[in-house]
Amino acid sequence: MIPFEPIRLFAFGGFNVPIVISLLIIGGGMLWLLIRSLKAKEVDRRIVFVFIFAAVSAPLLFEITFDETATPIVKGVFEKIENMPERSRIVIAFDFDPAMAPEVQPMANAVIRHALAKNHRLIFISLWATGQALMDKTISEIIPAEFPQKQDGIDYVSLGYKAGNEGVLNVIVSNVKKMFPTDVNGVPLTDIAIFNGVRSMKDVDMVMAVGGGKPGPKEWVLFVGDAPGGPPVAVGVAAVVAPQMYPYYPKQVLGILGGIKGAAEYESELLHNYPRFAEQDTPGLRMMGPQTLAHVVIMAFIIFGNLAFFIGGRHKEKRL
């Protein structure tokens, strides 16, 4: 059974009134809706919105969190990074925009922390115009503060954004310098230590493609990972995209980090193995609280909706 930390009812050494009040409101409201549904009455859309709002905001305001354990599909990515020899080259692809960032940014952060803690070298790249700014932001927020000894060009490098979608992947799989003659700062790749001995993507040790749109992780699998001699590819994707990646697992994809749940599992594995990151923010684990409660509320609404549907006798009505 997946262990979970009970809701902190006795936080701060005393009885946590706000949490109890929130749960009473949500629970009481649900009971009222259940009674309403048993009387075959439908629920107004605005009431659904109010409950979702309460279910999402209560865990954020009162820090309701749950413990996670990595499933094999997430552990596959973690163990690959953990067991590669030091100084391995890992490509981190930032193929997402700010809309998708809350879901996939936590996994990118966790993988970057893990890889740098293992002394691997990172190559950042983006096929999305909005990805480059997110990539720069991530690099400037994580590396100087948490890994001050790591140097640009030696331990990590950002190649920035390149237009051309799958065309870019098609080129870099045989020649990186042709598509990226310089890094994002204008330094020729020939002068960057990480690229010594790297001609193509086939010379890197792993690709971690984070995203969910097109071009994105799927294109990295098809155009880079599946190319003859291509590197192993792991993906971190938005939850809605995860089912589309399953056909590629485990032969073409090392592992899949699907949505906030995947990020939370990776963060949990990282914290378990690297207690030094205990002080760092873990947005994946933090956001599992709102997601968990929101799912419970949605499931309750689906059940209530069906109760009202059957009790009201509408299942007997003929559809057009």
Place this chain on the structure above:
Amino acid sequence: MRRQLPFILVFLSGAFMVFQYFVPHESSEFVYEFLLDWLTIIGGFAMVLGIWSLIRVSYDKIQRKRENWGYSVITLAGLFSMIFFGITNWQDGFGFYILQADGLNNPMFVHFFDYILIPIQATMFSLLAFFIASAAYRAFRARSVIASLLLLAALIVMMRFNPLFGAWIEDVANWLMNVPNLAAQRAIVIGLGLGMVATALKIILGIERGYMGQG
């Protein structure tokens, strides 16, 4: 000749790209990479075309004072200010940076991105949770056997993401994802692949001429 030349070009490039895949020789790779350069250049021009189209549509809306034309003013203001801030920087004296990425460190560019674009896009995405909840309440009804199966599968997969329900539900959900979902997804992928091959062949052989503006 105005009609034949595009067909010949399409046939030659299409046929070359197919055969090149099976010929692992340096010269073949050189031509392949050369052609891919064109793809990147076309990609770059597509962006320019997109910007031009946005400017034209928005300008036309403002000029004719069409409904909600004020939003077009904001669109154009956002577009031009982000372009301006993205290619300039004044931290070490004012300068234009067309070929370097220094403009991306422009404080105004960073602030606009961090405090306007990110919250706006994240808000739009977050609103989905509310609409999905409402839609799930209304649409997920056990009207038939198929609908009931879909409803049950959705509930089980949703429960998988929930740490409150334990490992047993995870096993059931994993089976759903790894067997029926995988089978359906693979069928879709294979179907799509075959469809793409058929369409590509039709284009290469000149049967499909939609790219020339003909049906």
